[in-house]
Amino acid sequence: MKQTLQLRISQQLTMTPQLQQAIRLLQLSTLELQDEVQTILESNPMLEQEEGESGAAEATDSASDDGLNGTDIDSPPTTENTESIPDDLSVDSSWDDVFDPGTTSYSAPNPDDRRDFLETASVSGDGLHNHLYRQLDLANFTETDRIIAHTLIDAIDDDGFLTQDIESIHHQLSSLPDVAGEPLEIDEVEAVLHRIQQFDPVGVGARDVGESLHLQLQQYDRGVAWLKQAKILVRDHLQLLGNRDFNQLARRMGLARDDLQQVVHLIQSLNPRPGSMFSDMEPEYIVPDVFVTRNKDQWRVELNVESIPRLRINNYYASMIKRANNSTDNTYLKNNLQEARWFLKSLQSRHETLLKVANSIVRRQHAFFDYGEEAMRPMVLRSIAEEVEMHESTISRVTTRKYMHTPRGIYEFKFFFSSHVSTDAGGECSATAIRAIIKKLVAAENPVKPLSDSKMANLLADQGIKVARRTIAKYRESLSISPSNERKRLA
Numbered sequence: 001m002k003q004t005l006q007l008r009i010s011q012q013l014t015m016t017p018q019l020q021q022a023i024r025l026l027q028l029s030t031l032e033l034q035d036e037v038q039t040i041l042e043s044n045p046m047l048e049q050e051e052g053e054s055g056a057a058e059a060t061d062s063a064s065d066d067g068l069n070g071t072d073i074d075s076p077p078t079t080e081n082t083e084s085i086p087d088d089l090s091v092d093s094s095w096d097d098v099f100d101p102g103t104t105s106y107s108a109p110n111p112d113d114r115r116d117f118l119e120t121a122s123v124s125g126d127g128l129h130n131h132l133y134r135q136l137d138l139a140n141f142t143e144t145d146r147i148i149a150h151t152l153i154d155a156i157d158d159d160g161f162l163t164q165d166i167e168s169i170h171h172q173l174s175s176l177p178d179v180a181g182e183p184l185e186i187d188e189v190e191a192v193l194h195r196i197q198q199f200d201p202v203g204v205g206a207r208d209v210g211e212s213l214h215l216q217l218q219q220y221d222r223g224v225a226w227l228k229q230a231k232i233l234v235r236d237h238l239q240l241l242g243n244r245d246f247n248q249l250a251r252r253m254g255l256a257r258d259d260l261q262q263v264v265h266l267i268q269s270l271n272p273r274p275g276s277m278f279s280d281m282e283p284e285y286i287v288p289d290v291f292v293t294r295n296k297d298q299w300r301v302e303l304n305v306e307s308i309p310r311l312r313i314n315n316y317y318a319s320m321i322k323r324a325n326n327s328t329d330n331t332y333l334k335n336n337l338q339e340a341r342w343f344l345k346s347l348q349s350r351h352e353t354l355l356k357v358a359n360s361i362v363r364r365q366h367a368f369f370d371y372g373e374e375a376m377r378p379m380v381l382r383s384i385a386e387e388v389e390m391h392e393s394t395i396s397r398v399t400t401r402k403y404m405h406t407p408r409g410i411y412e413f414k415f416f417f418s419s420h421v422s423t424d425a426g427g428e429c430s431a432t433a434i435r436a437i438i439k440k441l442v443a444a445e446n447p448v449k450p451l452s453d454s455k456m457a458n459l460l461a462d463q464g465i466k467v468a469r470r471t472i473a474k475y476r477e478s479l480s481i482s483p484s485n486e487r488k489r490l491a
Helices: 017-026 030-043 056-069 128-138 143-154 166-172 186-196 209-218 227-236 238-242 246-253 257-268 328-364 366-371 381-388 392-399 431-443 453-462 469-478
Strands: 047-049 290-295 298-303 311-313 403-406 409-412 420-422 428-430
Touching (some): 030 047, 428 431, 431 453, 431 469
Antiparallel strands (some): 403 409
16 A cells, blocks of 8 residues: 555634633633632732722723733832721720721611612521520430430431431430430330420421421410311321312311311411421522613613623733743743733623623513513524524523523523424414413412313413423423312312
8 A cells, every 4th residue: 555645624623722711611600700710810910800999891891901902011000008007006996996897797788789688698507407406405404315315306307307216216225224224215215205396496306297287286375266176187187188188078077168278277377397497508699690671662681790700910910021031930920911811801702792692582582571471482592593693502501500680580591492382373382481371370270179281281272372281281390380189279
């Protein structure tokens, strides 16, 4: 086989470091972007955070211009320190009297701030187990009972129910002697459990829902109406109540339907999961990326300037670069300056792409902003990609974990993309609109005789929307709506 040399022209897409950085920034959420910016600020001395009263968007634009068009290296900026530490303090003053203690102090809310004070407060959750342990520390327990109580609390799940039976817990503690040196009896474990069941929240430590509801009813005054009947119901007929078999339940208890309704209302005021109100997870807040407002019958999209990082090139360090110097220090400064320019350019590209996609979504879904979810149009990623002349994968990155603040609420960009079904008129109806119609039908149904999935499919067919019964069931489950037999009420 003869070897020859041939010339061939071809094109190949190369993932440069700049392109990789731009793609990575594009798929980050607002909170993740802030963490990424903080990391860059700590590692690159050429970048600094803009500190001033100008808008965030203007600061970002100016920072990008400095990064792309070069930096003035002839005259380093002068810095002015506006805060000075006094030489001495009065003997009767404290540090907080002179300096701002930071976030630990409370200041009056800004009247121009549209956010509620509680929305900006960081609250650490308190788990159910820690809440029970604190009550245990205050209770008068012997050393043996305290060990039993710790074992019982460890066996309680996040909903407040005891996950192990008394026999299993007694077997685990069988080697533990009591005060008199005798083997531990199961009655002692039962007695400690009864004391824990008096802790807050009421109903904690129960072995099932019926026992939890009965413990909560025990806390009511004896003069409460229908209390005796409610205790009988949760003790003997809770299964019938769960199956919504009100006719059989009324016959078993010998009550009229109106009286039974009063008993059921009393039980419905209880908490079937008493531990659910406690959580050790800190709340996570959504920071919208764009705001959608109405201005003169037109919908306007603006970037959330508060979430945009305000960065710029540090002119002082940039002025230290010598163009013809190849020393190690000078090379280090040059590399960091180039990386800073790339980062600012990628950051600016992210904001432009985000705003472009948001504008395209609002233009296509303007009926939703005018009339609500029932007017939502079907839309796929390809439609937006063709309009903004980008790849579908880029649109997917832009719409993931990005949120839009609208007069109707805060929605993820992905919310506006949905499949469609055909209508009798030859048009299309989005899945989001169908789910909104289902919610409307369920809200207006007769609670005594709720609508079945087949009935809702027929009602949609009367409106010209062809939807199968199983599709209705799938949409109903996605909305966390129970089946018709579980939605049945007395009145």
